[in-house]
Amino acid sequence: MFTMYFTTLLALSAGLYSATGAPNVKLQLLYESLCPYSRAFILDQLVPTYAVLNTILDVDLVGFGVAAKANWTKVTNPDGTYDLTFQCQHGPQECIGNEIHACVVESEPIGRALTLFGCMYNSTNYKLPATAAKECSTKLGFNYTAIDECASGPLGRGLHLRNGERFHAANPVAKTVPHIVLNGVFTQAQNERAEKDLFGLVCDIYTGKRPEQCPVSM
Numbered sequence: 001m002f003t004m005y006f007t008t009l010l011a012l013s014a015g016l017y018s019a020t021g022a023p024n025v026k027l028q029l030l031y032e033s034l035c036p037y038s039r040a041f042i043l044d045q046l047v048p049t050y051a052v053l054n055t056i057l058d059v060d061l062v063g064f065g066v067a068a069k070a071n072w073t074k075v076t077n078p079d080g081t082y083d084l085t086f087q088c089q090h091g092p093q094e095c096i097g098n099e100i101h102a103c104v105v106e107s108e109p110i111g112r113a114l115t116l117f118g119c120m121y122n123s124t125n126y127k128l129p130a131t132a133a134k135e136c137s138t139k140l141g142f143n144y145t146a147i148d149e150c151a152s153g154p155l156g157r158g159l160h161l162r163n164g165e166r167f168h169a170a171n172p173v174a175k176t177v178p179h180i181v182l183n184g185v186f187t188q189a190q191n192e193r194a195e196k197d198l199f200g201l202v203c204d205i206y207t208g209k210r211p212e213q214c215p216v217s218m
Contacts, residue, residue, distance in 0.1 A: 022208025028060040030167050030179035032070070033097030033129060034090040037195075039121050041178040045198040047118040050111065052213050053199065056206050059110045063098040064160070064167035065089045066174055072164055084157045086164075095160070096151065097129035102159035103150035104133075108142075116142055 029046065031038035050057055064070055069089035074082045088094035104113045119136035126132050130148065137144035150156050167174060172186055179186065180194045182205055193201050203214035210217065 022056075022206065024056050024058045025202050025205050026058045026060070026183050027202075028062065028181040030062045030064070030170055030174045030181070031177045032065045032089055032094060033063050033101055034088075034094040034127060035177050037176075038178045039126070041180070041195055041198075042114070043118055043121045045195065047114050049199045049202060050114055053202055053211065054111055056208065056211060057202055059114070061101065061105050061110070061113070062163050062166050063101045064163045065094070065098075066177065067168050070164070070167075072161060084161055086157075086160060093127060093129060098163065099151040099156035099160050100129050100133050100147060102163055103147055103156050104142075106155075106159055107146070107150070112142075116140060 027046075029041075031042070046059070050059060065088055070087060072084055072086045074084060076082045086095045086098075088098065101113075101117065104116055108116075116133070116136055119140060120126055120129065120132040123132040123135055125135065130151075133147060134144045136142070137147065150159075170179065170181075170186075178191075178195065180191050180198075182190060182194070182201070190201070200215060203210065204217065206214075
């Protein structure tokens with residue numbers, strides 16, 4: 001039980017710019033930590049793309065779930081305080097995964113967070129996020145004790161709630177995941193391309209000088 005005075009935080013950046021002076025491409029990913037399609041996108045598209053194009057790409061991760069399958073309940077205690085319980089589409093382990101992801105994103109630069117998530121998704125234990133996170137934290141030099149304390153405590157639940165509120169407030173509504181928003185815009189065609197060729201899509205959207213790592217535009 002815990003007393004939580006939690007105000008929803010708006011994670012709005014001031015807008016980072018690349019060395020060329022052009023605004024970075026802003027990618028917001030709404031996902032579920034144990035959804036196989038979310039896992040495939042993060043592992044096969046987002047992690048390798050960010051590794052190469054991180055100077056022109058800003059990433060915002062919002063792990064929760066579509067409203068029809070994921071939600072939360074506030075449980076009021078006799079003393080007037082409240083606790084939170086969550087329902088996740090892929091069961092309790094996904095809630096644990098969402099909270100681990102939220103805690104890592106809150107405490108680490110996005111590049112390090114993605115490195116950890118890539119390792120977790122490559123683990124044979126990826127369906128047991130706490131086990132995978134502990135293994136990968138040891139391998140990569142993360143403080144798993146701090147991650148676990150956050151994810152299993154009130155801060156983890158608060159961050160999960162914030163992501164749930166942000167996820168459900170998406171416009172247009174996220175009906176499936178991964179739901180990929182680029183520079184504030186979501187279209188189904190763009191989403192489908194991002195799942196297959198995020199690297200090329202980021203290169204094409206970027207308005208500054210085309211990075212040398214990008215393929216020649218046609």
